[in-house]
Amino acid sequence: MTEGQEASSEEVSESQIAVHWREEKYFFPPAKFIAQANAADPDIFEQFSEENFPECFRAYADLLSWDKYWHTTLDTSEAPFWKWFVGGKLNASYNCVDRHLATKGNKAAIIWVPEPESADPVAITYTELHRRVNEFAALLRDFCGVKTGDRVTLHMPMVPELPVAMLACARLGVIHSQVFGGFSGSACGGRIADSGSTILVTMDGYYRSGELIDHKVKADEAVEAARKEGAEVDKVLVWRRHAGEYASQTPMVEGRDFFVDEVLSDYRGQVVEPVSMPAEAPLFLMYTSGTTGRPKGCQHSTGGYMAYVTGTSKFYQDIHPDDTYWCMADIGWITGHSYIVYGPLSLGTTSVVYEGTPNYPDAGRPWRIAERLGVNIFHTSPTAIRMLRKVGPDEPKKYNYRFKHMTTVGEAIEPEVWRWYHEAVGKGEAVIVDTWWQTETGGFLGTTLPALGPMKPGSCGPMALGIYAVIYDEDGNVVEAGSGKAGNICIRNPWPGVFETVWGQPERFVDTYYKKYCKNPDSKDWHDWPYFAGDGAVQAADGYFRILGRVDDVINVAGHRLGTKELESSCLSVEEVAEAAAVPVVDDVRGRAVEMYISLKPGFEASKDIEAKITKAIETDIGKIARPKNIWIVPDMPKTRSGKIMRRVIASISNFTDVGDITTLANPEIVDGIRQQVRSTKEARGDAPRELTEEEKAEIKNFGTE
Numbered sequence: 001m002t003e004g005q006e007a008s009s010e011e012v013s014e015s016q017i018a019v020h021w022r023e024e025k026y027f028f029p030p031a032k033f034i035a036q037a038n039a040a041d042p043d044i045f046e047q048f049s050e051e052n053f054p055e056c057f058r059a060y061a062d063l064l065s066w067d068k069y070w071h072t073t074l075d076t077s078e079a080p081f082w083k084w085f086v087g088g089k090l091n092a093s094y095n096c097v098d099r100h101l102a103t104k105g106n107k108a109a110i111i112w113v114p115e116p117e118s119a120d121p122v123a124i125t126y127t128e129l130h131r132r133v134n135e136f137a138a139l140l141r142d143f144c145g146v147k148t149g150d151r152v153t154l155h156m157p158m159v160p161e162l163p164v165a166m167l168a169c170a171r172l173g174v175i176h177s178q179v180f181g182g183f184s185g186s187a188c189g190g191r192i193a194d195s196g197s198t199i200l201v202t203m204d205g206y207y208r209s210g211e212l213i214d215h216k217v218k219a220d221e222a223v224e225a226a227r228k229e230g231a232e233v234d235k236v237l238v239w240r241r242h243a244g245e246y247a248s249q250t251p252m253v254e255g256r257d258f259f260v261d262e263v264l265s266d267y268r269g270q271v272v273e274p275v276s277m278p279a280e281a282p283l284f285l286m287y288t289s290g291t292t293g294r295p296k297g298c299q300h301s302t303g304g305y306m307a308y309v310t311g312t313s314k315f316y317q318d319i320h321p322d323d324t325y326w327c328m329a330d331i332g333w334i335t336g337h338s339y340i341v342y343g344p345l346s347l348g349t350t351s352v353v354y355e356g357t358p359n360y361p362d363a364g365r366p367w368r369i370a371e372r373l374g375v376n377i378f379h380t381s382p383t384a385i386r387m388l389r390k391v392g393p394d395e396p397k398k399y400n401y402r403f404k405h406m407t408t409v410g411e412a413i414e415p416e417v418w419r420w421y422h423e424a425v426g427k428g429e430a431v432i433v434d435t436w437w438q439t440e441t442g443g444f445l446g447t448t449l450p451a452l453g454p455m456k457p458g459s460c461g462p463m464a465l466g467i468y469a470v471i472y473d474e475d476g477n478v479v480e481a482g483s484g485k486a487g488n489i490c491i492r493n494p495w496p497g498v499f500e501t502v503w504g505q506p507e508r509f510v511d512t513y514y515k516k517y518c519k520n521p522d523s524k525d526w527h528d529w530p531y532f533a534g535d536g537a538v539q540a541a542d543g544y545f546r547i548l549g550r551v552d553d554v555i556n557v558a559g560h561r562l563g564t565k566e567l568e569s570s571c572l573s574v575e576e577v578a579e580a581a582a583v584p585v586v587d588d589v590r591g592r593a594v595e596m597y598i599s600l601k602p603g604f605e606a607s608k609d610i611e612a613k614i615t616k617a618i619e620t621d622i623g624k625i626a627r628p629k630n631i632w633i634v635p636d637m638p639k640t641r642s643g644k645i646m647r648r649v650i651a652s653i654s655n656f657t658d659v660g661d662i663t664t665l666a667n668p669e670i671v672d673g674i675r676q677q678v679r680s681t682k683e684a685r686g687d688a689p690r691e692l693t694e695e696e697k698a699e700i701k702n703f704g705t706e
C-alpha cells in the first residue's frame, strides 16, 4: 500500500458517511395521465420480478420485429460478457423505419427545428426517412465500400442527416461511432483511431447561439490526429448545411473529401436490403471518459439494446405513436442515441430534433417550439432546467403547450429545481421521471414508472423493471435501505441494454465494471457478477435511490463525463507545465465545473499567456465543454510522501470547504498559500462558492481518493 492510500484510508469512506437530507414529500401522477399510460397495471411488477428473470425481458424483445426469433433469452457462458436473445436475427434500421411504412408512411418520423427562428421546422415522414436512409446506405456500401462489421465514425451536429447516417449504417450492419459534435477534431481523431474506422462523416457547419460554426475544420484536425496514432482515413463525407453552399473556410481535400449531396445524386432511389444481424452483433460504439486517459468505446448490441430502449421508451417515456416527443439532448450522447433515435423511432412516434442552444434567441425558445409543434413529452437535463429557470423563470406560462410527461437525466436534480420544472414547465400537470443511467447501460436503470410510482424530488426512485440494485460498502457488505448510509450502487443482474464490452479492451471492461464485487471470477452464474456503476448512492426506507455522484476520477459537467486524466494530460502538452490536477467545483448551473491546478517547470513564471495556452490545449484536445472555470498556477501541488497529488485537498480549497487532515502530506506548509491565492481571487471577483450541502461536502472530501 502506498502512503497515498494510507492517507486516504484514514478518511471517512463514502459508505460511512451518514447522509442527511430532508425527506421530500411525494407528488402523485394525475388521473388523466394514468388513464392513458402504457404501463398502468401494477401486475407488471410481478411480471418483472426476480423469479421471472431473465424471461421477463421477452416482453421488451417482443416489441421488435425479428427476422428470426431467438432460442436463448440470456446466455451467461462467457460471464460477464452477457449475450441476450441468442439465435435471434434482426435489423435496427428495419425496426425504426421499414416496419412503420405500411401504417405510418405519411407520419412525421422526425421534425427538425433549425436554430435560426426564421427557418421553418422540417418534417421528415417515415417514407421520406426510408428514402434517405436507403440512399445513404447505398452510398456507404458502393462509394465507400464499407461492409458489415466495419466501423464508420460520425462527427455530426444536430441535423436530420445524423439519424439518417446512423440508420444507414445500421441497415448495412456497419457499426457507427458518433462523436459529440462539440468535441474537438483531435478528440474525434483519437476515437477514429481507437475504433479503426476509415470513413468519417461530417458536416461543413451548423448553427449554435446564432453563429454558423465552421465544423469541417475539425475533420482535417481529426484526420491528422488519427494519422498520428497510425490510422488512415480514406474518405471524409461532408454534408452541407445549406444545399449547394459551402459553410467552411477549409479547403476540400482532393480525392479524400466529398460533398454528400453531390455523390448522393448517383444513388437516387436506390433501395438497400436491411442486413439481418445476429442479436449480439454490435450496433454502435459510444465513447465515454473513464479514470485513465484512453476513452472507452462502449459497444452496444443490436437485439438487447434495441429491445431495452424500445421497452423503456414505451413504459417510462410513455410514448404512444400519436405523441410528439422532444428530447432536447444531443444525439452525440447516449441519451440521444437511445431516446431521440432508436427508442422513439422503433415505436413509430414523432421525434423532434433541435439544432441549437435552448436559450437562443431567448429563454422562451423551447416553449415556442413546444407550442408550435404540439410537443407533449419533453426530456432534458438538470443543467438545461437550471439555466432556463435562471434566464426565464416566467417564460413557460407565456406559451400554450401542454406536457403530459417530462424527463430529467444526466445529473442529480436539486429538489428546488425539480419543483420549478414541475410547476412552471410542467404547469403542475406533467408527470416527471428522474432517470439515472449511463453510457454503458444503454437505457434507464433508476426511475419511477410514471403512472405507478409517486415522484420524489431529488431521488430517481426505485429501479426500472427487471433491474435489481444493491448498495455495497467498500468491503462488499450490503448497505441497507433506510440506514441513512451511502455506498456504491451496483446492479446485481444483467439486463438487455447493458453494453457488451469496451471496444478493443475486454480486460478493462471486466476490471472496471465487474471486478470490484465479483464473487467468483470463474463463475458462469450471473449472481456472482454485480455491475459496479461507479456512483455513490443512498437508499431511503421507501426503496427510492438518491444518486450522489461519481466515486471515480470523473467530473460530471452539465451531464457530460470528463475524466481528470484526460484533462490533465492535455495540460501536460503545454511546454511550460510540470504538473496538472483537475478538480470539480460546485456550479449552480452546470452542476460541477472543472478547475485546473498547475505547477510550472523551473524557470517559468505564471502568466496569463500560459493560462491561455492551457485553455487552448483543453479545447483542442477535448472540446469547449471541458474549458476550465479557473486555472490556478501554484508553486507546488500538495502531495503525499510518495508523490501522489492530493486532489481532495485542492478540491476543498476550490470549494472553500475544510481541507481535513493534511499532516500526512509531504509539504503541508504550501496549503495555506494556495488557499490564500484561490480565496482572495475568488472573493475579489465575487465568485466565492455558496455553502455546500452535506453530500456535496462529502463528494469533495473524497475526491480523488482511491
Ligand code: PRX
Pocket (backbone or CB within 6 Å): 288, 334, 335, 408, 409, 410, 411, 412, 413, 434, 435, 436, 437, 438, 439, 440, 460, 533, 534, 535, 547, 548, 549, 550, 556, 559, 560, 561
Ligand atoms: O453519475 C451519474 C450521472 O451521470 C453518469 C453517467 O453519465 P453518462 O454516461 O454521460 O450518461 C448520462 C446520460 C445517461 C452517472 O454515472 N447521472 C446520470 N443520470 C443521473 C445521474 N446522476 C443523478 N441522477 C440522474 N438522474
